[in-house]
Amino acid sequence: MSLNFRHVKYFVATANLGQVSRAAKELAISQSAITTAIKELEAMVGARLFERTAQGMELTEGGRRFLASANRILTSIDEALTTSATTEEVSGTLSVAASYTVLGYFLPQHLERLEKRYPNLRIQLYELSREMIEDGLVTNRFDMAVVLTSNIANPELVTETLLSSQRRLWVPSGHHLLGRDAVGLKDVAEEPYIMLTVDEAAHTALRYWNQTPYQPQVKLRTSSIEAVRSIVANGQGVTILSDMVYRPWSLEGRRIETVVPTPPVPAMSIGLAWRQGVELTPAMKLFRHYFSSVYQTPVSQLPA
Template identity: 65%
Template structure:
């Protein structure tokens, strides 16, 4: 039986989310389609890729090895199909400012691709807070930025959303809330809560908590995503964070599961920003066009 890209995508989604039901929701398909694809893939590979456990799907040793190959294959396919953008002879310097979360969990892969696509383009990257980025764009210190666009309210800036990353509840393996397909803020409020503060995460979190009659029992505020990951994986608390920063394993090798949140919790929007009423230079147009084509976006600046 031939291996297919569909099987690889279903396998990766299940490996990352740890549950067939969550993978099906994320892929907008039926659970049976995911189950069938994984069975077919295991037959093709000739090895069991998952251990079926009460709390979900755990990768076997063969599964972890195959996941690395799956990532490589899907990355190459993505590069082959989505990298025909603007003229690669564009040259010049482009100063790009990015926030901590974006530069750590989103931007590096795309910067590497851009530098291969446009070898004559000198991309200078800076990590800053959102406030410093806004000020730098308005004073022409930076040409463009990549940041959490949902945090920008300045009318003198243009924003263009690239990605919406769903926020879900992070819990450790075998947590009692995993018995439900989704949970509400009422149930989450009964759990010890780890509050991430970097990139205005605490401010964004308190917006949706404040709109509800419940409040989280915050036991720690931290600017470190890895600290949240380890604390959750080790059963010290729960957190609501975006899929973009989620990884299924902590640094200690313990698994982090995710659960859908029933109550309104806005996605984390990542995108581009630049100063309004300027003519985009060729390097800026190349940068913008890359993201539009890589994420299949229409022109959606505001």
């Protein structure tokens, strides 16, 4: 059996949506077709790509590595199907705002692909806080934004989530919680906690902590993701952060392991935002269509 487009497409949809049922609905196919494709893919890869849980499909470490390659494959295919005539027709300037986490861990690869695919489209990029992005969209200083849609609060904005990045508990290699059958926030509350503050991460974390009887024992608050990574890897604390910012090694070369809390904490959602009621320009439509094609989001079901 050889790898084909179907295997990759079904895998990516399931990874992004977290459930076979949701992926089947988005792709308008049967759940059994997706399940069969994933089993075939795992047989070809020689490793499990998902952990099957009551909450859905959770990527394994190997699955997370494969997802990066799978997204590149889908993007390459989409680029091959895009005619040169289409790329030449699109021109102009698009003003796009993005928050720190999005700009650092999500956008760079897409900016490169957009530049190659649409050489006549100029994207002016601005890194700002959520509040400044919301204000800029409402006052028409920016055309669109790429943001953590789970944080957007302004009712005057349309948001379109592209993917949800699962949040996991980060612990150093060999940590005693790795041997538990289940790890909940009660267990995490007994450990020294490293609280990331950038992009309202602390506020978001406290939203789900406050729904429980427990609170994290915050040892350090920092806006540096690399600092969090190093401190956790050195065994000085634990944290809960999303897969999007996860890397298995600290700058010192020490290993970071992950555990899915039981029950899972809310995922971090990433996507687009623009002012409600605004007429999308050709450049805005193109920008939106690019991301919908990469993340298998049906444009026909999105708000106009």
